[in-house]
Amino acid sequence: VPMGPDRTQLTLFPEDTGRFAAEAGRAGMAADGPHPALLVQGDDELGALARVNQTLTDAGVGVFAATGVADGRGSFGYVVYVRPGDVDRAVKLFS
Known part of the structure; x- marks a missing residue:
């Protein structure tokens, strides 16, 4: 950057x-x-990142930054930075 x-x-x-x-x-x-972060990957479709954020919010995971990219072939990568105390909970959501 x-x-x-x-x-x-x-x-x-x-x-x-x-x-x-x-x-x-x-x-x-x-x-x-x-800085604790997760890499979430999936199919690039409308609302995909919103669903990731909603899952984290519903679980009470504190997200303080995120950045996402699409590969142009139908997939996305989303790096989500979470509060240190929320790492284990966040990992379990996407394991």
Whole structure:
């Protein structure tokens, strides 16, 4: 995400957060996080993301940010950032 003329913010999901933090530090990159997030995927149809949000809301899961994309072939990916105390509950909803 562009953050100005000479700055970019990346959202990364490393398998090993400790190693990522160490390597980012060695490279002089500022790293913030980890921030709990879910990747929800499904068929791209009208209302798909609204249903995901409604499921989370009905379960009392606190969502504070989300971003979604469609692949142009009928599927979507939706990264949903949830409050740390809600992670386990959110994961169970989509497992």
